[in-house]
Amino acid sequence: MVQETYLNKKARESEIPESFVYGGIPEEKPDEKKIQENKFSELDRYINLYKKEPGQLIIILQKAQDIFGHLPEEVQAYIAEKTGTPVSEVNGVVTFYSLFSTEPRGKYTLDICMGTACYIKGAQELMDTLKDNLQVDAGETTRNRLFTVKSTRCIGACGLAPILVVNGEVHGNASSGEGMKIIQKYRKGEDSESKKH
Amino acid sequence: MKVKNTEDLREIKDEFFPLIKQRMGYSNGLGITQVLVCSGTACSSAESQDFRLELERELDRRNLRDNVRVFKTGCFGFCQHGPIIMVHPGEVFYSKVRPEDVKEFVETHLISGRVVERLLYQNNGQKANNIEDINFFKAQKRIVLRNCGVIDPEEIGEYIARDGYFALADIILNKKPAEIIDRINKSGLRGRGGAGFPTGLKWELAAGQNVSPKYVLCNGDEGDPGAFMDRSILEGDPHSILEAMTVAGYCIGAAQGYIYVRAEYPIAVERLETAIDQAREYGLLGKNLFGTSFDFDIGLRLGAGAFVCGEETALLHSVMGQRGEPRPRPPYPAQEGLWGKPTLISNVETYANIPVILREGWEWYKGHGTSSSKGSKVFSLAGKINNTGLIEVPMGTSLRTIVFDIGGGIPGGKKFKAVQTGGPSGGCIPEKYLELPIDYESLKEIGSMMGSGGMIVMDEENCMVDIARFYVEFTQDESCGRCTPCRVGTKRLLEILKRITEGKGEMEDLELLEKLAFDIRDASLCGLGQTAPNPVISTMRYFKEEYIAHIRDKTCPAGVCKALLDFTIDEAKCAACGLCAKVCAAGAITGAGGQPYRIDPDKCLKCAACVAKCPKKAITKGVRKEAVNIAETGIHTGTGSQEERAAL
Numbered sequence: 001m002v003q004e005t006y007l008n009k010k011a012r013e014s015e016i017p018e019s020f021v022y023g024g025i026p027e028e029k030p031d032e033k034k035i036q037e038n039k040f041s042e043l044d045r046y047i048n049l050y051k052k053e054p055g056q057l058i059i060i061l062q063k064a065q066d067i068f069g070h071l072p073e074e075v076q077a078y079i080a081e082k083t084g085t086p087v088s089e090v091n092g093v094v095t096f097y098s099l100f101s102t103e104p105r106g107k108y109t110l111d112i113c114m115g116t117a118c119y120i121k122g123a124q125e126l127m128d129t130l131k132d133n134l135q136v137d138a139g140e141t142t143r144n145r146l147f148t149v150k151s152t153r154c155i156g157a158c159g160l161a162p163i164l165v166v167n168g169e170v171h172g173n174a175s176s177g178e179g180m181k182i183i184q185k186y187r188k189g190e191d192s193e194s195k196k197h
Numbered sequence: 198m199k200v201k202n203t204e205d206l207r208e209i210k211d212e213f214f215p216l217i218k219q220r221m222g223y224s225n226g227l228g229i230t231q232v233l234v235c236s237g238t239a240c241s242s243a244e245s246q247d248f249r250l251e252l253e254r255e256l257d258r259r260n261l262r263d264n265v266r267v268f269k270t271g272c273f274g275f276c277q278h279g280p281i282i283m284v285h286p287g288e289v290f291y292s293k294v295r296p297e298d299v300k301e302f303v304e305t306h307l308i309s310g311r312v313v314e315r316l317l318y319q320n321n322g323q324k325a326n327n328i329e330d331i332n333f334f335k336a337q338k339r340i341v342l343r344n345c346g347v348i349d350p351e352e353i354g355e356y357i358a359r360d361g362y363f364a365l366a367d368i369i370l371n372k373k374p375a376e377i378i379d380r381i382n383k384s385g386l387r388g389r390g391g392a393g394f395p396t397g398l399k400w401e402l403a404a405g406q407n408v409s410p411k412y413v414l415c416n417g418d419e420g421d422p423g424a425f426m427d428r429s430i431l432e433g434d435p436h437s438i439l440e441a442m443t444v445a446g447y448c449i450g451a452a453q454g455y456i457y458v459r460a461e462y463p464i465a466v467e468r469l470e471t472a473i474d475q476a477r478e479y480g481l482l483g484k485n486l487f488g489t490s491f492d493f494d495i496g497l498r499l500g501a502g503a504f505v506c507g508e509e510t511a512l513l514h515s516v517m518g519q520r521g522e523p524r525p526r527p528p529y530p531a532q533e534g535l536w537g538k539p540t541l542i543s544n545v546e547t548y549a550n551i552p553v554i555l556r557e558g559w560e561w562y563k564g565h566g567t568s569s570s571k572g573s574k575v576f577s578l579a580g581k582i583n584n585t586g587l588i589e590v591p592m593g594t595s596l597r598t599i600v601f602d603i604g605g606g607i608p609g610g611k612k613f614k615a616v617q618t619g620g621p622s623g624g625c626i627p628e629k630y631l632e633l634p635i636d637y638e639s640l641k642e643i644g645s646m647m648g649s650g651g652m653i654v655m656d657e658e659n660c661m662v663d664i665a666r667f668y669v670e671f672t673q674d675e676s677c678g679r680c681t682p683c684r685v686g687t688k689r690l691l692e693i694l695k696r697i698t699e700g701k702g703e704m705e706d707l708e709l710l711e712k713l714a715f716d717i718r719d720a721s722l723c724g725l726g727q728t729a730p731n732p733v734i735s736t737m738r739y740f741k742e743e744y745i746a747h748i749r750d751k752t753c754p755a756g757v758c759k760a761l762l763d764f765t766i767d768e769a770k771c772a773a774c775g776l777c778a779k780v781c782a783a784g785a786i787t788g789a790g791g792q793p794y795r796i797d798p799d800k801c802l803k804c805a806a807c808v809a810k811c812p813k814k815a816i817t818k819g820v821r822k823e824a825v826n827i828a829e830t831g832i833h834t835g836t837g838s839q840e841e842r843a844a845l
Contacts, residue, residue, distance in 0.1 A: 054536070057518035058501050062460065089519070096520040096677070097501035099460055115422030116617065116653045117579035119667055153502060155461050156425030158579035159239045159276025159586055168463070170242035 039067050040078065047082045057085060057093055061100060070101045098153075106141040106148040108186050113163035115154025122175060123162040127151065129176035130183070146190060147183070199480030201488050203366050206357055209479075213358035216266075219285050220347055230265045230307060235281040235346065237272035237432050238425070238464050239586075245280030247296045255303050265307055271345035271433015274587035275333055278318060283328070283346065290328045291316040333584050336602050338565070340573045341549045342589045345433030350468050353475040356436040362481055364555035365440050369487050374448040378404060381551070384559035385571035390416060390507075390544035391619065391648045392724070393570070393637040399541060402531040403449040406539035411451040413442050414535065414542045416512055417458035417465070420504040421620025422671065424651030426575040427545035429587050431458065431465035434549065435472035439482065439495060441551035446493040449541050454495040455516055460502065469497055504621075504675035508723045509542045511677065522677045523723035544649065546575055566592035570636035578604050580653040581611065593634040596626065600654055611656040615739070619648025621668045621675075622728030624735025625661060644735040646728070660757035661740040662747050666694040668732035672725060683726030686717035690733065698758040702748040711737060759803045762818045768793040770815035777807035777816060 046063040050056035060079055065071055071094050080087035094100045112118075112127045127138065130149050134142050141148040157163055160172025164179050171182050200206055215225040220233070234240075234249040249267060256262050273281045278292035284306065294302070294316055305313045317324045318331055325331045339345075348355035356362070368377055382397030403411065415438060419427040431438065442454045458465055473495055476482040484492045498516050505511045506521040509530050515521035516535060534540020550572060554562045566572050570592040576599065579585050583605035590599060596616055600606070607613050615625040618635075624645035626633075633639055637647050655664065673687040693710050696702050714730035714737075721727045737744060746754050753761040766777070766786075771793040778786040778794060785801040788794030796807070796816075808816045 053496070055498075055516060055518035058515065059499060059518075062499060062501065092520050093518070096522075097503050099502035114671075116620075116651070116664075116667070117423040117585070119422075120580050120653065120655060120659050120664075153420065153461060153504065154422035154424070155238070156419070156428045156577075157239045157242050157276070158423055158425060158577060159279065160242055161579065161585075163242075170238070172239075172242050 042067055051083060070104045106145050108166055109148045111150050111152035111165040113155050114151040117158035118162040121161040125176045126162050126174055126179045130179060206363055206366055209354050209357045213354040217358045222288060231285045232267045233270040233283040235273050236269040237429055239276035240279035240281055243280045248280055248294055251296045251299045255299050268349045271350050272429040272587055273346040277585040288327050292318040333603055336598050337588055338573050338591050339589050340553055341546060341575055350433055350435055351471050353436060353479060360556060361436055362440055364552055365443055366487055368444055369447055369489055369491055377448050380559045384554045384562045386550055388544060389546035396547055399531055400448055403539050403541040408539055410538055411449055412535045412540040413445045413451045413454035414540050415442055415456040415545060415548055416542055417456055417545045418500045418507040419649060420507045421649050421651045423579045423653045424620055424649050425577045426650045428462050428465050430545050430549050432468050435468045437552050438548045439472055439476050441548035442495060443493045444551060445541055447491055452492045455498050457498045457512055457516055459500040505677045505725050508725055522679045567636045569638050574650060576650045576652045578652050581607055581656040582654040583608050592636045595632050595634055597631040607656045614657050614659060615655045617653040619646040620651050621672045622646060622731055623648045624731045627739040644738055658755055660753050660755035661736045661743045662698055663757045665733045665736045666698055669694055672729040680722035682717050682720035687729050689713060697747050699760040700751045704748055707744060756818050762803050764796050764801055764816060764818050766794050766796055767815045770813045772813050776810050780806045780810045
C-alpha cells in the first residue's frame with residue numbers, strides 16, 4: 001500500500017510539468033537549474049583540485065557520481081572537456097568499473113554482498129527475495145525510484161554474513177526475512193516523510 | 198613537530214608508552230582504566246561505534262573522564278563475536294556488547310570493580326575472563342597483526358610508542374639501501390598477494406634499474422571474496438604500511454608512493470588519509486626526511502570495483518586512471534611500471550612484514566615458518582565455521598589446527614566438507630588434507646594456492662558443483678575481456694556448469710570441462726584467466742562423485758541445486774495441520790484434515806517455504822527420489838541409496 005500511494009503522488013507530480021511543456025516552451029524550474037549549476041561548479045572544484053596530478057580520472061568520476069548520483073553522458077562529456085581527455089576514454093573508464101553507473105539510482109541502493117562467505121550463508125536467497133518483493137532485477141531500480149537492487153563484491157565483513165548494505169550502512173546477518181524487515185524500515189521512514197510534506 | 202632523529206622519536210614514545218605498557222599487562226603508574234573498542238569494519242557494522250559514543254556520554258554523566266579513557270582500536274580478529282571491547286588493566290575481554298549494556302558495564306566494572314560475567318566470551322561453556330583463555334587466540338602467532346587491537350590506529354604517537362618509525366630513522370640516517378635489501382632477501386619473505394615471489398629479489402630488480410623517477414606501489418585491491426586481511430591491516434595499523442613503503446622508496450630510489458585501496462573499504466580509506474596527514478605533519482613523509490636529501494610522499498588511489506585490478510599490470514593502468522586491463526609480462530612492473538617507469542608493487546601484508554623484519558632482525562623472522570615459506574600468514578576465516586574472523590599463524594600450521602582449534606569447528610554439528618583457499622583463483626581442499634602443513638608449495642601441490650589468504654569453510658550442505666559454478670560466474674563477470682581464452686572460455690565453462698546444476702548435463706560434459714579448463718589455464722593472458730579454472734579443476738579432482746550425481750543421477754547430494762531438488766512430505770510425521778498448503782505460493786500442496794498432505798512435483802517451485810513452515814519437520818528436500826533405469830534411453834534417474842544404484 002505504501003508503495004502505491006507513493007507512486008500516485010509521484011505520478012501527479014510528474015504530470016504537471018509534462019502538460020506544461022506540451023503547451024509551450026520547455027522551461028525548467030529556476031531552482032532546479034540553479035541546483036544543476038551548483039553541481040557543476042562543485043564538480044569544477046574537484047576537477048581543478050585533482051587535475052594537477054596525472055591519472056586522477058577515476059577519483060574525479062567518483063566525486064562526480066557522488067554529486068550527480070550517476071554519470072549521465074553530459075557529465076562524462078563535461079569531465080572529458082575539462083580534463084582534456086578524449087570522451088571515448090572517459091566513457092571507457094566509466095563502463096569498465098562496476099562502481100560507476102550511467103543510469104540514475106533509487107534513493108536507497110541495496111547492495112547485497114555476493115562474496116563467497118555471504119553466498120554460502122544464503123545471499124542468493126536474500127537476493128531472490130528482494131528481487132521478488134520489489135519486482136526488479138539485479139541492477140534495476142523500482143518504479144518509484146526508491147530502491148535499487150544490486151549485488152556487490154565482498155565488503156569483508158564476513159563474520160556477519162550475509163550482508164545487506166543500504167546506502168553505505170551495513171546490516172549484518174541479513175537472512176531473507178531479516179532483509180525484508182530492513183527494507184520495510186526504510187519504506188516506513190519514507191512514508192512518514194512524505195506525510196510530513 | 199618535525200621529527201629529525203631517533204631522539205625526537207624517543208620523546209614521542211615516552212609520552213605514549215605508559216598507555217601501551219598497561220595494555221601489554223604491566224602497571225603504568227597512571228592509575229587509569231583504558232577501554233579499547235574494536236573499530237574494524239565488522240565490529241563497526243555491529244554498532245561498536247554506538248557503544249563507544251554511549252560509553253563516552255555515560256562517563257561524562259558520571260564524571261569518570263579522568264579515570265577512564267576510551268580508545269578506538271583495530272581488529273581483534275574475533276569478528277563473529279563482535280563488537281569486542283577490551284578493558285585494561287586486567288585484559289578483560291568482553292564480546293557481543295550492545296549500546297544497551299553501557300550502563301551495566303560502567304556500574305559493575307568501572308565503579309564496583311567487578312567483571313560483567315554476562316558479557317564474557319563463553320569458551321565451551323567456560324567463561325573466559327582473559328584473552329589468553331580463549332582457544333581462538335591460543336594457537337595464533339601475531340607478527341603482522343601485532344598492533345591490531347593494541348594501538349589506536351588514528352594516533353601516530355601510539356605507533357611510535359610501539360617502536361614504529363625507529364627502523365626507518367635508523368635506515369635513512371645510517372644505512373645503505375643494498376644493506377637493507379640484503380636483509381629482506383635473507384629473511385626469506387615472499388609476496389603475500391598469492392604468487393609468493395621473493396620480496397627481496399623484487400626490490401633488487403627495482404633498485405637495479407637505472408631510470409628515474411621510480412615508484413612504490415601498495416596493492417590493497419583485495420578482491421577475493423571472503424578475504425579481509427589487507428583491510429584489517431590498513432584499518433588497524435596503517436602506519437606500518439607507510440613506514441614499509443618509505444623504506445622501500447629509500448632502498449629502490451623512489452620519491453613517490455601510491456596506495457591503491459578498494460573504495461568498498463571506507464574505514465580503511467579514512468584511516469589511511471588520517472595516517473598520511475599525521476605522518477606528513479611529523480615530517481615522516483614529505484621533503485627532506487630526517488634532515489637528509491631523501492624525499493618520499495604517498496598518495497591514495499581508490500579502486501572502482503574491478504577484480505582484475507588486483508593483477509599487477511591491470512593495477513598499474515588503474516592507478517593511472519585508465520581501464521584496468523592487464524598487459525603481457527615482461528616487461529615486469531619493476532622494469533616498466535607507472536608511466537613507463539620502474540615500479541615496485543607489493544601487497545599490503547607483504548609491506549606489513551617489513552618493519553618487523555627490520556626491527557627484530559631477519560634471523561628472528563626466519564625462525565618462523567617452513568623451509569620454503571618463512572614467517573607467518575594472516576588468514577580470514579569465513580563460511581561455515583564457528584569463529585569467523587581474522588587469524589595469524591606461522592607458515593606450516595595444519596588446516597586442522599586452523600579450522601578446528603582456532604576456528605572452533607563447524608556450527609550445528611554438521612560435517613566438514615572442504616576448505617576453499619585462494620579465492621576464485623584457488624581450489625577446494627577436501628578432508629583428507631586437513632593434516633597438511635600449509636605453505637606456498639604444499640597448497641600448490643594439492644591444486645589450490647595460498648592466494649591472499651581467504652579461507653572459506655564448507656560443510657555437507659554446500660554443493661561443490663554449485664561452488665565451482667559460483668566462482669566461475671564471478672571470474673566470468675570480472676573477466677576484463679581483453680583475451681579470448683578468458684573472455685569466451687570462462688563463459689563456456691559457466692554454461693556447462695550451469696547445465697550440470699540444472700540437471701541437463703551429460704557425461705561427456707565432464708571431459709569437455711576438463712579440457713576447456715586446462716586450455717583456459719594455459720592460454721590466458723593474466724593471472725585472472727590462468728587461475729580461473731582452478732575451482733573447477735580442484736572440485737573435479739576431489740568431488741567428482743558430486744558431478745556424477747548431478748549428471749547421471751540428476752540429483753544434488755547436498756540439497757542446493759534447486760532444479761534437482763525433490764520435496765516430499767514424510768507421511769508418518771505429517772500432522773495434517775495444513776500450514777504448508779497455506780504457505781505454498783504455487784498451490785502445489787494438497788490435502789485435507791486428518792490426511793497426510795502431498796506435494797505435486799510438477800507444480801512445485803522448490804522455494805522451500807513449506808520446509809521452513811512445517812512444525813513437524815516432515816518435509817524433506819533432496820535425495821528422496823527412487824532410483825530407476827529408463828530402459829529405452831539407458832539413463833539412470835533419481836538417486837536412491839548406494840545399493841539401489843548398484844543393483845541397476
